[in-house]
Amino acid sequence: MNTRNTIILAAGKGTRMKSKLYKVLHQVCGKAMVDHVLTQVEKTQMDQIVTVVGYGADDVKATLGDRTAYALQAKQMGTGHAVLQAEPLLKDEVGTTLIVSGDTPLFTAQTFEDLFAYHEAKHAAATILTSVAPDPTGYGRIVRNNIGIVEKIVEQKDASSEEQEIHEINTGVYVFDNQKLFAALHQTSNDNAQGEYYLTDVIEILKQQGDIVAAYQMADFDESMGVNDRVALANATKIMRNRINRQHMRDGVTLIDPDTTYIDAGVKIGSDTIIEGGVVLKGSTVIGEDCYIGAHSEIRNSTLADHVTVTSSLLEESTMASGSDIGPNSHLRPESHIGPKVHLGNFVEVKKATIGEGTKVGHLTYVGNAKLGKHINIGCGVIFVNYDGLHKHETVVGDDAFIGSNSNLIAPLNVADHSFVAAGSTITDDLKQYDMAIARQRQTNKPNYYQKLPYRGED
Ligand code: UD1
Ligand code: MG
Numbered sequence: 001m002n003t004r005n006t007i008i009l010a011a012g013k014g015t016r017m018k019s020k021l022y023k024v025l026h027q028v029c030g031k032a033m034v035d036h037v038l039t040q041v042e043k044t045q046m047d048q049i050v051t052v053v054g055y056g057a058d059d060v061k062a063t064l065g066d067r068t069a070y071a072l073q074a075k076q077m078g079t080g081h082a083v084l085q086a087e088p089l090l091k092d093e094v095g096t097t098l099i100v101s102g103d104t105p106l107f108t109a110q111t112f113e114d115l116f117a118y119h120e121a122k123h124a125a126a127t128i129l130t131s132v133a134p135d136p137t138g139y140g141r142i143v144r145n146n147i148g149i150v151e152k153i154v155e156q157k158d159a160s161s162e163e164q165e166i167h168e169i170n171t172g173v174y175v176f177d178n179q180k181l182f183a184a185l186h187q188t189s190n191d192n193a194q195g196e197y198y199l200t201d202v203i204e205i206l207k208q209q210g211d212i213v214a215a216y217q218m219a220d221f222d223e224s225m226g227v228n229d230r231v232a233l234a235n236a237t238k239i240m241r242n243r244i245n246r247q248h249m250r251d252g253v254t255l256i257d258p259d260t261t262y263i264d265a266g267v268k269i270g271s272d273t274i275i276e277g278g279v280v281l282k283g284s285t286v287i288g289e290d291c292y293i294g295a296h297s298e299i300r301n302s303t304l305a306d307h308v309t310v311t312s313s314l315l316e317e318s319t320m321a322s323g324s325d326i327g328p329n330s331h332l333r334p335e336s337h338i339g340p341k342v343h344l345g346n347f348v349e350v351k352k353a354t355i356g357e358g359t360k361v362g363h364l365t366y367v368g369n370a371k372l373g374k375h376i377n378i379g380c381g382v383i384f385v386n387y388d389g390l391h392k393h394e395t396v397v398g399d400d401a402f403i404g405s406n407s408n409l410i411a412p413l414n415v416a417d418h419s420f421v422a423a424g425s426t427i428t429d430d431l432k433q434y435d436m437a438i439a440r441q442r443q444t445n446k447p448n449y450y451q452k453l454p455y456r457g458e459d
Pocket of ligand 1: 009024102138141199
């Protein structure tokens with residue numbers, strides 16, 4: 001039976017990135033480049049997927065998990081040598097093998113399918129995926145003879161000045177007859193400018209032994225972009241961002257200014273949600289339908305139900321239920337769970353707290369390590385004092401309680417439902433149901449004292 005297999009090359013260090021992070025783990029729209037590649041490969045029907053790892057092998061494996069098998073390239077001796085490391089896993093397969101690099105994050109499954117179809121139609125032993133680059137510097141060039149037949153691929157560093165003029169480039173994606181690939185790889189040498197075993201040399205070897213080599217030129221150069229440095233990383237991110245944004249718009253999301261809207265690959269957004277410019281949506285964020293995300297908000301790994309309004313605020317690892325709103329200039333720190341129809345207004349910081357339905361926290365308040373019930377009114381400038389310098393303590397506030405402005409609730413504390421804290425109180429003792437607590441110095445008025453003060457008013 002003919003099988004379809006994939007080898008993903010991801011063992012290189014990525015010297016040109018000048019980074020502590022291994023190249024293929026650099027992120028494009030919140031997802032490692034090699035993960036983008038694998039995701040598209042997974043959408044194509046495959047019998048086996050092998051990822052060649054070397055530099056940062058453990059980190060790459062931790063990122064991709066068991067979605068792929070692995071081959072280890074202990075020493076990086078070139079792309080041809082890298083493919084050979086997959087030989088023990090794939091050598092017995094009769095069929096076709098797709099090779100793709102972990103640093104080309106923009107390829108789509110459709111292009112892989114088109115390449116397979118072309119390869120099969122041409123009955124080729126190898127088909128190279130090529131594209132035409134406006135600036136081909138750095139890429140391998142496709143050398144064709146005078147009737148347009150592919151002869152070989154020449155790397156930038158080995159290319160003559162004439163060959164450097166060629167704009168048709170090797171995208172680094174190929175399909176090969178599996179058996180012929182490994183047989184030819186054993187014939188490659190490292191006699192070139194980089195002293196490496198080039199995968200690209202297999203093309204010339206197959207040609208010389210009389211095999212058919214085809215080249216399928218894709219229309220869109222952008223999709224084939226290889227990322228070797230930070231400039232290309234930014235360019236690839238821009239293209240991916242554009243692709244992601246267009247998909248959301250097609251799915252019914254309004255982006256007021258897609259050019260300044262930064263949505264990670266894993267984010268989900270419901271229809272009729274409106275997103276203003278300058279918004280950043282990261283990680284596994286999920287936003288429901290009919291939400292409004294105001295300008296310059298940032299939402300990380302959070303889940304928003306339908307009809308949620310966020311105005312210029314930062315949300316991290318939190319949830320907001322239907323009809324709730326926050327901002328402007330507020331902050332949900334991790335593990336904040338905001339109930340339905342909760343109102344969080346200006347300059348409110350919430351950390352590790354749950355807030356029940358209909359509760360209002362309008363202004364200038366810190367809620368940390370707390371459980372708040374339903375329909376509570378928290379006045380302006382309330383502080384949940386949760387830290388004694390050594391430990392964090394919890395505050396519980398029951399349903400329908402009222403916390404007057406400028407109060408300190410010193411944890412651990414239990415404020416029962418239907419109880420009332422008078423404004424300006426520093427509360428250290430629990431309140432029972434229907435209690436009112438007032439904990440502030442009594443006011444004394446001193447008659448005519450104004451005249452004894454040096455202050456004479458502002459004329
Ligand atoms: C390669 C191609 C070039 C093509 C370009 C497309 C070769 C010799 N050159 O060049 O023709 O235009 O991709 O983007 O194939 N890798 C290993 N082990 C190694 C070396 C590399 O696993 O020993 C991996 C890297 O992690 C990377 C991929 O192979 O994911 C490509 O290597 P890279 O160094 O980026 O090759 P390019 O110079 O981009
Ligand atoms: Mg590359």
